[in-house]
Amino acid sequence: MSLVRAEADLIRLCQRAGLSDGQRALLEAVLAASDPEAVLTQHVTSAPTAVATLARAHSALESRARPGRSKPQPYPEQALDLVIDARKTLEAFAPHFPPGRVDGAVNALTVIERGGPAGGLKSATDPAAQAAILAGRAAEVSAARTAHQAAQRAADRLEAAAKAAEGARAALLGEKATTARDIALGRRAALERASEAEVYRAVVDAWTGVGDDGLLRDPDRWLDAFAPPAAADPALRAAADALAALTDRLGGETAARLRTWCALLADPCSLATWIKETAGRFETSLDWLYAIRNTALHDGRFASATDLLDVHAGRALVDLTLEFLGNWYQHAPTPTLEQPERTAVAVIAHLAVRQQKVVEELEGGTRAGWNVSRLTSPTSTGWDRA
Numbered sequence: 001m002s003l004v005r006a007e008a009d010l011i012r013l014c015q016r017a018g019l020s021d022g023q024r025a026l027l028e029a030v031l032a033a034s035d036p037e038a039v040l041t042q043h044v045t046s047a048p049t050a051v052a053t054l055a056r057a058h059s060a061l062e063s064r065a066r067p068g069r070s071k072p073q074p075y076p077e078q079a080l081d082l083v084i085d086a087r088k089t090l091e092a093f094a095p096h097f098p099p100g101r102v103d104g105a106v107n108a109l110t111v112i113e114r115g116g117p118a119g120g121l122k123s124a125t126d127p128a129a130q131a132a133i134l135a136g137r138a139a140e141v142s143a144a145r146t147a148h149q150a151a152q153r154a155a156d157r158l159e160a161a162a163k164a165a166e167g168a169r170a171a172l173l174g175e176k177a178t179t180a181r182d183i184a185l186g187r188r189a190a191l192e193r194a195s196e197a198e199v200y201r202a203v204v205d206a207w208t209g210v211g212d213d214g215l216l217r218d219p220d221r222w223l224d225a226f227a228p229p230a231a232a233d234p235a236l237r238a239a240a241d242a243l244a245a246l247t248d249r250l251g252g253e254t255a256a257r258l259r260t261w262c263a264l265l266a267d268p269c270s271l272a273t274w275i276k277e278t279a280g281r282f283e284t285s286l287d288w289l290y291a292i293r294n295t296a297l298h299d300g301r302f303a304s305a306t307d308l309l310d311v312h313a314g315r316a317l318v319d320l321t322l323e324f325l326g327n328w329y330q331h332a333p334t335p336t337l338e339q340p341e342r343t344a345v346a347v348i349a350h351l352a353v354r355q356q357k358v359v360e361e362l363e364g365g366t367r368a369g370w371n372v373s374r375l376t377s378p379t380s381t382g383w384d385r386a
Contacts, residue, residue: 011308052306053086054105056288061112061130063295073298074291082291083112085284197249200242207239219372220385226258227265229368265367272362279355285313324351324376332378347378354382 014024060079064072074082087109090102112130204210208222216222224232225239232240247258264271292310328347335341342350358370361383374380 011312052309053082053089055306056291057082057086057109059295060291063291071298073294078287078291080113080116081284081287083109087113197246200246200249203242204239204246207235220370223265223372226262268362268365268367271367272359275355275359275362282317285317289314289317321348327376328378351376358382 011024014027019027057079060074060082063074064076064079066072087106090106090109094102094106108130204225207225208216209218210216224236225243228236228240243258244262247255247262250258264274289310325344325347329341332341333339354375358375361367361370369383369385371380371382371385374384375382
């Protein structure tokens, strides 16, 4: 089963079970924590899978190769962007494949990329030949991934069997040594660890201002605890130390994410890079949604290898856009003749400029003044925190 089909099946099963989007996201987080190599539906608005990006590039080339069209879709520049994104994604995923198994696909995409929009995407014959090549390469990538996963599962079963045998021997040898006293000591230790975690959590909550309802009202103070400045006041320093201690006790994916963000917030340049990469992924999703809109209108094509995932990607992007537009219009000053209300397009363009300025400040090596709580507010610049 291909990865694309498996991801689509996961969405369908969650819908059939009546799970909400939040519940599905929680399920995916648990699965990702159990298997770090798992690539699930969230890729549509974050890091796409190798198979899905290759399917997008192939679909774009195949569409451009259709005969008898005065204006082939998608346009050469958009098709080239999808090819470049597929090549970059394959290179990023290459370490997870057997050596050399995706080189053919990467080389094929590189040849198309070097030709540029005018070198191999103008006529219908060139995209047709390129699509045929990518179709074969996509099968290779999918087969390589399947083989890798099968080998990993076999290795996991062998490791589990070895651990089970070792555990059985250890249990047999330690059976007579296990006493009620040991059990009591273990329970006491667990209770002490839980009490310590509760104390640490209370220190963090006191700094961030989280109330009994569990709501985080000031994200900036929460981010301060991740990477406090050198001259931090004692309360912030205590919150940072408590967060680090909690991270050590939590373990698993939650701890991994906390450590990742501690590293990002401690290095503003890395944070700027993360923002640009995230924006690039959203831009790629928009390019693809525009491409399938055109192919649907001009070709009458309504099905693709990633169609269900694309629907979720589109809905997520619309939800995100309406979220910050709604916040903008809720807090924007009352429009006047001198200052009329901005259109939605004008708001998005304004926030895009703001994003660039924030990235430039972060690339300068500082995040002092970064106002996360009001990053998309009409009454803030995003960099005016006192």
